[in-house]
Amino acid sequence: MSLPDRTLRGALALTVLVMSVALSLPPGRLLIEQSMVWHMAVQVPLLMAAGWLSMGAMSQAAAWRWTADWNRYGLTGLLAAQVIFAYWMLPSAIDRAVVSPLADALKVTTLLACGALLQNSVWRAPVVLQLFIVGSAVPMTVWLGVYFATADRRLCNAYTLASQTAAGVGIAVWGVAVATAWVVVVLRHATQRAPEVPPARSRVGVD
Amino acid sequence: MAKSLLPGPEPSVSETGLLKTFSASLLVLLFGLGGLLYATEGGQAYTTETLRRAAVDREAQPIPDLRLVDDAGRRSGLHALLAGDGRVRIVDFVYTRCQTVCTSLAAVSQRLQADILAQGLQRRVAMLSISFDPAADDAPALKAYADRLRMDRSVWQAMSLAEPTDRRRLLDAFGIMVVPAPLGEFEHNAALHVIDASGRLVRIVDADAPGEALAAALAVGR
Numbered sequence: 001m002s003l004p005d006r007t008l009r010g011a012l013a014l015t016v017l018v019m020s021v022a023l024s025l026p027p028g029r030l031l032i033e034q035s036m037v038w039h040m041a042v043q044v045p046l047l048m049a050a051g052w053l054s055m056g057a058m059s060q061a062a063a064w065r066w067t068a069d070w071n072r073y074g075l076t077g078l079l080a081a082q083v084i085f086a087y088w089m090l091p092s093a094i095d096r097a098v099v100s101p102l103a104d105a106l107k108v109t110t111l112l113a114c115g116a117l118l119q120n121s122v123w124r125a126p127v128v129l130q131l132f133i134v135g136s137a138v139p140m141t142v143w144l145g146v147y148f149a150t151a152d153r154r155l156c157n158a159y160t161l162a163s164q165t166a167a168g169v170g171i172a173v174w175g176v177a178v179a180t181a182w183v184v185v186v187l188r189h190a191t192q193r194a195p196e197v198p199p200a201r202s203r204v205g206v207d
Numbered sequence: 208m209a210k211s212l213l214p215g216p217e218p219s220v221s222e223t224g225l226l227k228t229f230s231a232s233l234l235v236l237l238f239g240l241g242g243l244l245y246a247t248e249g250g251q252a253y254t255t256e257t258l259r260r261a262a263v264d265r266e267a268q269p270i271p272d273l274r275l276v277d278d279a280g281r282r283s284g285l286h287a288l289l290a291g292d293g294r295v296r297i298v299d300f301v302y303t304r305c306q307t308v309c310t311s312l313a314a315v316s317q318r319l320q321a322d323i324l325a326q327g328l329q330r331r332v333a334m335l336s337i338s339f340d341p342a343a344d345d346a347p348a349l350k351a352y353a354d355r356l357r358m359d360r361s362v363w364q365a366m367s368l369a370e371p372t373d374r375r376r377l378l379d380a381f382g383i384m385v386v387p388a389p390l391g392e393f394e395h396n397a398a399l400h401v402i403d404a405s406g407r408l409v410r411i412v413d414a415d416a417p418g419e420a421l422a423a424a425l426a427v428g429r
Contacts, residue, residue: 069224069227069228070227070228070231071228071231072224072225072227072228073228075228075229075232076228076231076232076235079232079235079236079239080235080239082239083235083236083239083240083242083243086243087242087243087246090246090247090253091253091254091255092246092247092252092253092254092255092257092258093246095254095255095384096255099384154394154396155253155254156254156255157254157255157256157383157384157386157395157396158255158384158386159386160386160388160394161394162388
């Protein structure tokens, strides 16, 4: 899961960042204006991934140390990320981002921040807190996806019903994928960790 | 270099060490939940459509004086039309080529027309179908549409925009979003809009609740 090469990680982060932001600028913007799938099932996850990868690629030890006291166990960061994510799952917020470039700029910056906050916070949390966050956010996301996929009336004024149905499936799949990835990481780490290793000192990229 | 990319929670912190984190988290929760409640009208409105209806319920919205044309090619301003007979209008938005949902909406409108006539309310309430596709919907297209739906012109009129450039103003004023769909169709938020004689939008109800629209219209006319 962690790429050995810092440069490679930086390049990956930059690529995903450019791709996700390009969807809010012409001509890429046409895609998210016309399709809820491109907007909610492609751009939203890409923006969060870009924030996550960028944060991971930065040498954060020094730059973020001052926040540590305010974000013990990643609690503050996880809550903030969840609020941001919940807001952009509102059909009215998505409509606004289609109509107003200002709202769209807000969407891009806050979702990048959401991904960055998650990356910065989630592994600081004890597994129980991680489980609590994943266990509340993922079912919410999957439920929302299923709701979008099965609703027989349009929830976003900006998109067709067919587009909403497909986007709902995409959102539900993302929810399941994130939960699966989290379980895999936690299990892999649990089986790899030697009993004596102090948790916070675990090194990156050497496994 | 203690990077925490992999699972590895922080070592335990004393309870006083958590004070800053708890206060920051509390602030995030307060502002976050406050923001979410604000954006959803207190958890009541999750879609643009419900927000739009709530805004109209709070305060009637003025509608600009759009220039319309009827199925005989006669032009009139919306405000003059409304003030002319002082009737409350139940307005819906259409494009006459529509083959999909419009068929069922048309049935609803026909029932509404029948109800108005049966109850003798045609001097207080009228219906108006406005096309948001002025390029295609000229007077002959409107006439064919009105005939197909068996509109009684004393109760129900079909009109189009006399100036295609008014289209944006029309859609913005009523909060309608029109999305191109396959096969040259459009999808749009369909609803019944109650407008009083002074050109104010006073109520928006579901397109399948004509009874509610009629009740709202009669409440305005009183």
